[in-house]
Amino acid sequence: DTGVSQDPRHKITKRGQNVTFRCDPISEHNRLYWYRQTLGQGPEFLTYFQNEAQLEKSRLLSDRFSAERPKGSFSTLEIQRTEQGDSAMYLCASSSQEETQYFGPGTRLLVL
Amino acid sequence: AQSVTQLDSQVPVFEEAPVELRCNYSSSVSVYLFWYVQYPNQGLQLLLKYLSGSTLVKGINGFEAEFNKSQTSFHLRKPSVHISDTAEYFCAVRGSPEKLTFGTGTRLTIIP
Numbered sequence: 001d002t003g004v005s006q007d008p009r010h011k012i013t014k015r016g017q018n019v020t021f022r023c024d025p026i027s028e029h030n031r032l033y034w035y036r037q038t039l040g041q042g043p044e045f046l047t048y049f050q051n052e053a054q055l056e057k058s059r060l061l062s063d064r065f066s067a068e069r070p071k072g073s074f075s076t077l078e079i080q081r082t083e084q085g086d087s088a089m090y091l092c093a094s095s096s097q098e099e100t101q102y103f104g105p106g107t108r109l110l111v112l
Numbered sequence: 113a114q115s116v117t118q119l120d121s122q123v124p125v126f127e128e129a130p131v132e133l134r135c136n137y138s139s140s141v142s143v144y145l146f147w148y149v150q151y152p153n154q155g156l157q158l159l160l161k162y163l164s165g166s167t168l169v170k171g172i173n174g175f176e177a178e179f180n181k182s183q184t185s186f187h188l189r190k191p192s193v194h195i196s197d198t199a200e201y202f203c204a205v206r207g208s209p210e211k212l213t214f215g216t217g218t219r220l221t222i223i224p
Contacts, residue, residue: 045213
């Protein structure tokens with residue numbers, strides 16, 4: 001049983017560049033979530049998919065952020081025109097019909 | 113809306129001593145409660161969860177938590193800690209809709 005995987009694990013970029021992260025959920029899970037965690041804080045919800053449908057987006061998800069899950073399997077999170085305030089750990093989680101969300105190892109983003 | 117309060121940002125404990133990490137929540141709907149552990153530079157690992165039924169929940173690594181509806185608490189306990197328990201611990205509530213709302217975390221440091 002492979003868990004949730006995320007790629008890349010680390011990303012350093014310059015301010016103004018675009019970045020894209022990928023999340024592969026546990027294979028039988030139809031729900032996929034993105035969270036952001038800044039230093040010293042708990043994770044904060046960004047968005048949620050059920051299959052390919054994006055059902056909820058947080059106000060934290062500005063118009064520079066976009067997430068997709070085109071075939072209901074893997075998901076991508078893109079940040080356009082990155083800002084230093086985007087530096088954080090981006091966590092992906094997945095779940096099935098039951099209530100437990102299983103998290104991936106995260107992608108740590110540093111914007112210089 | 114849901115919220116979680118973890119009053120203790122840091123808890124130092126001697127090895128083999130007991131520990132309690134406090135968590136209080138608020139929710140306007142039925143709650144599902146979770147404790148996750150995060151080791152440095154890693155994602156979140158589920159320790160235990162309360163969905164319904166018995167208010168005393170046992171998890172992995174010898175941890176347990178007790179759901180107290182009247183006090184809106186879900187404190188995490190372990191009777192004897194080990195060096196390997198050094199980590200950040202997050203309490204989370206899942207109400208409705210699907211997202212998890214996390215506390216700010218408690219850093220548990222085990223003193224040899």
